[in-house]
Amino acid sequence: MDKGKQNMEDIGYSAFFETEREKLGLIDFPVARVVAEHRELYRVLTEQGELEARVTGKRTFEATGREDFPAVGDFVVLDKVENDKAVIHEILPRKTVLKRKRGNGEVQVIATNVDTAFIVESLNRDYSVNRFERYCAIARDSGIVPVAVLNKTDLISLEDKEEKVRELKERLGEDVIVICTSIETGEGVNELDACITAGATYCFLGSSGVGKSSLINALIGKDVLEVREIGEQTGRGKHTTVQREMFFLEHGGILIDNPGVREVGLTDMQAGIGEQFAVLEQLGKKCKFADCTHRHEPGCKLRGAMEAGLINEGEYENYLSLRKETEHFSMTDQERRKKDKKFGKFLQVTKKDLKRMHHKDYDL
Numbered sequence: 080m081d082k083g084k085q086n087m088e089d090i091g092y093s094a095f096f097e098t099e100r101e102k103l104g105l106i107d108f109p110v111a112r113v114v115a116e117h118r119e120l121y122r123v124l125t126e127q128g129e130l131e132a133r134v135t136g137k138r139t140f141e142a143t144g145r146e147d148f149p150a151v152g153d154f155v156v157l158d159k160v161e162n163d164k165a166v167i168h169e170i171l172p173r174k175t176v177l178k179r180k181r182g183n184g185e186v187q188v189i190a191t192n193v194d195t196a197f198i199v200e201s202l203n204r205d206y207s208v209n210r211f212e213r214y215c216a217i218a219r220d221s222g223i224v225p226v227a228v229l230n231k232t233d234l235i236s237l238e239d240k241e242e243k244v245r246e247l248k249e250r251l252g253e254d255v256i257v258i259c260t261s262i263e264t265g266e267g268v269n270e271l272d273a274c275i276t277a278g279a280t281y282c283f284l285g286s287s288g289v290g291k292s293s294l295i296n297a298l299i300g301k302d303v304l305e306v307r308e309i310g311e312q313t314g315r316g317k318h319t320t321v322q323r324e325m326f327f328l329e330h331g332g333i334l335i336d337n338p339g340v341r342e343v344g345l346t347d348m349q350a351g352i353g354e355q356f357a358v359l360e361q362l363g364k365k366c367k368f369a370d371c372t373h374r375h376e377p378g379c380k381l382r383g384a385m386e387a388g389l390i391n392e393g394e395y396e397n398y399l400s401l402r403k404e405t406e407h408f409s410m411t412d413q414e415r416r417k418k419d420k421k422f423g424k425f426l427q428v429t430k431k432d433l434k435r436m437h438h439k440d441y442d443l
């Protein structure tokens with residue numbers, strides 16, 4: 080794969096990117112796909128094979144955030160190619176961006192141009208429907224189709240498995256495909272493989288240890304990825320070479336493993352939550368108050384529906400908690416400052432009012 084001529088369609092290049100490249104007037108420059116990234120050093124795959132690449136100093140200088148840098152999955156246009164080393168001139172517009180926001184507000188791009196996300200959980204421990212819903216919302220927010228993968232079926236009974244599948248389908252809705260897999264017995268690996276189409280890009284999301292790398296190895300049919308025993312040391316600082324994170328199946332599918340991301344946090348993903356919890360979202364629009372928190376307000380349609388048993392209580396709770404979590408990120412800096420200021424003002428008013436009341440218990 081690394082040597083010889085590479086068919087760009089096989090690695091996901093399409094008319095969409097070609098049109099963008101034309102628009103940018105970059106048709107004479109070679110195009111490549113980023114297959115790995117490590118501290119602003121990239122491995123890119125071109126028609127001629129794999130190369131090491133960097134971004135230009137100008138690009139670093141002009142960057143306003145991580146989103147301006149190439150990420151795994153990007154199609155980039157190269158400037159100079161010399162001795163297996165290249166300079167990235169431009170990132171072609173992205174079809175999808177899977178990102179997370181850190182607590183400090185910094186955006187981290189996990190992968191780009193992903194079509195489908197395999198959301199993997201292991202059935203034996205830490206299994207959580209809430210987490211599936213969270214990942215589905217994250218995927219949908221970026222226009223990525225979520226597929227649920229329940230791995231390690233060999234570790235639980237058939238009844239348990241069927242119960243978990245039933246529960247999951249009820250919560251995720253009919254439009255999310257659920258696949259049960261096991262590396263030990265081989266269950267579901269063919270089913271997973273059948274979901275994969277040539278030229279499309281799939282990423283594996285899920286906590287560490289659920290079996291993402293094992294599943295990729297099983298699909299590829301050889302051990303391209305290191306499978307770690309749970310709790311095994313990761314050997315920090317050992318990474319001197321950039322590990323490939325993108326793999327190509329013989330029948331044309333493209334797989335991305337995300338070893339660096341333990342838990343994908345939330346970004347400003349109101350759209351994704353709205354889509355994942357469409358029924359709840361619509362109901363909430365009919366509440367008496369436009370700013371209803373759906374907790375205790377009179378005339379709350381959502382709470383009413385939950386209490387009447389029309390919507391699942393777990394789903395209701397998860398919806399509210401994800402909404403609350405994302406609120407913080409959806410505010411712009413300016414909005415946050417305004418809110419803080421307003422809060423400061425509110426405190427002043429309260430202080431004044433309290434002073435008037437001369438109440439010792441509330442003396443601030």
Ligand SMILES: Nc1nc2c(ncn2[C@@H]2O[C@H](COP(=O)(O)OP(=O)(O)O)[C@@H](O)[C@H]2O)c(=O)[nH]1
Binds near residue numbers: 234291305307
């Ligand atoms: N019993 C069982 N163990 C599995 C299965 N899939 C993966 N594992 C084990 O789970 C551990 C973590 O797997 P790995 O693929 O590294 O998980 P990742 O962190 O999600 O990439 C390894 O010890 C695997 O051998 C499975 O289907 N059944």
Ligand SMILES: [Mg+2]
Binds near residue numbers: 293305307336338
């Ligand atoms: Mg792994």
Ligand SMILES: [Zn+2]
Binds near residue numbers: 363372376378380381
């Ligand atoms: Zn309400």
